[in-house]
Amino acid sequence: MKKINLYLLGIAVLTFAVIIYLSFFNLPNYECTENFKVISRNEWKANPPLDTADEISYEMDLLKVLKNIVIHHSAFSGNFGVENIQSYQQDNGFNDIAYHYLISKDGKIFEGRNINIVGAHAGETLEANNLADSIRKHLDAKNIIEAYKLDPDYGSIGVCLDGNFEKEKPTSCQIRSLKKLLSDLMQKYNIDKNNIMLHNEARELLIVQKKLQSVKDETVCPGIFGANAIKKALKEIK
Template sequence: MNRRDFLKYAAAATLGMYINPFDESIAKASVLETAEPVIYKRLLQFTEYEKRLSTEFIVIHHTVYPGDEHSDVDTTATDIHELHQKKNKWAGIGYHYLIRKDGMIERGRLPDMVGAHALHHNLNSVGICLAGNFEIGKPTKAQMRSVKELTAWLCRKYDLDPYKEGTIVGHRDLNDTKCPGENLYRRLDDIRSFCINN
């Protein structure tokens, strides 16, 4: 029994519930839990690819670009892809996933490739970006729901322990930046606890 299952049963025991670990409905529930969230794939061309050899943590970002500091707007993965190629001269969008304001998850850089989202920390991390400026705005409910589901699924996919310090971090924990904005940064514990319970 892994730690997550153990905690589930421990929590149930505290509440006076009895859960049989061999119960079929539990098995079905865990199949549902491991389902990949709906991720919209975009036809983005990258100028180079480098495969990531390990995945040890997940970095959460927001989208704020020079000149954009006073607005909190929705952005698409395609827009960021073009910006990162033309302006930054990168291989393409630096994030692996972009979450739109309506909660839609768009795939950015291919999931197993080295990203370009947190200086000196790209070789072993996945980057998730939520569209918006969370120094002034707040992530939408739909964005929070999507980022929780996506992060929980990535923790299972890469066998990451959401309990461990440093598994789910904000960009500001790694580099000198305000990203992912105060209003999203203070929600990271919500994301972590969702991952622990799912």
């Protein structure tokens, strides 16, 4: 009798431990998409940019201008979603979603702002802002692109993975899609693998080394868990 009680107690303790483990330590499982085709703005019903006059278009061969890829996390926990990210950013001073691509937890790849439009994700420089102010004062707005050339966003494709990677890891689906997207972008725009960086590396590589001054604080983006997983993924890309 005593033996049976101990046995039942053992099972109860084990069951309890499994429940605790699943509730606290295990991330929800996402079924990875098998479709890597980029989901267009029309398909996910993006809001239009707030003011198309505020868009800075490259208006040149993208092969000549797109040189870098900067990788981010959304910093929102869980699966916040491309629609919510766009709305949040448009409510907080951005003309449109800041990035060119967004990867959801299940690995779906969404089109962000148009690839032909300069992003708003890699940081800001004093020099770009001062020159932009001066150009605006002289009402020479069509030359504003000259100021943007001093900005780390100029020539940088922004890729964001949804999640807060200070608190959670990217999903395996996200890493798989990231590798596919990066390979495609490298090939399509002839981008050197050495020019793919994390957001927290952009300040050094795209601002300090160019002898420009950053007007933004250091960032932890894409988070400690994101940085580890993305660096590992980058090594595996050919």
